[in-house]
Amino acid sequence: MLAVFDKSVAQCPEDLKTSSPDDVYALKDGILAKYFGSLHENAMTINLGSPGFVGYSNDKQNPLIPRLIAVVDNIVCLFLGHLENLATLKQQYRMSKSDNEVNIIIEAYRTLRDRGPYPIEQVIRDLQGKFAFILYDLASKTSIFATDADGSVPFFWGADSDGHLVVSDDVEIVKKGCGKSFAPFPKGCFYTSSGGLRSYEHPGNALKPVPRVDSSGEVCGANFKVDSKAKKEPLGMPRVDSAADWSSNY
Template sequence: MLAVFEKTVAKCPEGLKAEAKTETVSAGSLVNEFCSARTGAVAVNLGAAGAIAFSSEKQNPLLPRLFAVVDDIFCVFEGNIENISPLKQQYGLNKTANEVVIIIEAYKTLRDRGPYPADQVVRDLHGKFAFILYDSSSRVVFVAADMEEGVPFFWGADPEGRVVFSDDLETIKTGCGKSCAPFPKGCFFTTFKGLQSYEHPLKEMKAVPRVDSQGQVCGSTFKVDESSRKEPAGMHKVDSAANWSGNY
């Protein structure tokens, strides 16, 4: 799976950008290369927001990839959710609903003034997973990975400042060069709040520079800053779902 998002919908953390300049390809070329190298791959142009690409080729049968579009919400999911039955009941879904549909429904509940904060919604997902979601109606990106790095998942910054997500490290390197890193475990990323830990929601994230075998800085990994503490965020009522999304 692959997603490239413009700065208007996903602001790339400064710490992810490496000083060393390496040869990369453009965002459009990256998506085209991804699809041409994979049989049956599908790319979705998100207009000014970016693009998402998906392929089921060479997937781990225990960690399948799924793609769905519901009410202008695009989502790519990889992995498996162990507590899928109670989540179907919680979100009022039928028995045929799979993981990617649950993610979309959980996001819709969160967006439309649901009873839980974003960190609780993701923390309720038990299993090995990574997902990329884009809501075209409110121009919101929502990305998360499990607490144990059960699914290979990476992100990076391309030369134009776009943020790139993929489960394939070589794809990330092709588009971002040295400005890439594993996506932090137990974390989620959103348009309005950037990178946050759902495992430690009251802690800030800090960038830790990565250095390769040649001594060059290769972007940063992000870890929970144990010395920090954020004020608890209460629920806020606003006039519209689109505005409410700013609270996560």
């Protein structure tokens, strides 16, 4: 799975960017979408317009960590892996027996957005299993992605030379679009376009970047670790009927 977001809807952390003599692009001339299609049979891409695009294929997938995609009410979601408490979540969100993990993520997001009384970190923490997901709401131009607390499935993110954010389960695709400016997505964390990168395991603590160094000694993006000494304000999910500026909540 693949998502490329314009910096207007998903601001890339500066510490993820690495200076490089070579320019690499993810959105320009559809470069990364074409590359994704060349690697996977029956690959599909969904054009989000100026915010970017998402790509999906079930080609070469691990049967233990399947990929799923759904589009509901202008919400696009890609899901990788499985949830161990799927039955419990179906009851919680009053969903049918036929619904799967990707439907759960969309419904959980809609509940948070429209009427949810719980903080977003608690909702993601309630997801038990081995997973990563990417969600984009076209109506509000909101992006959310997360991975499980153990980082059990492959999930990477990076920045291209234009500052666009690239997220994928395929490290080679991320390298193609970002060069050296990439890293594994930090386990136990989630990202929102309004609030940036947060830890749902330690929601009260800030995250600090630690530069990544590859085998040749070159800096490649950064890993983000929980800073036990730095605190953050609580994070909430703004309602869709609010007239206030969402950015004021973070």
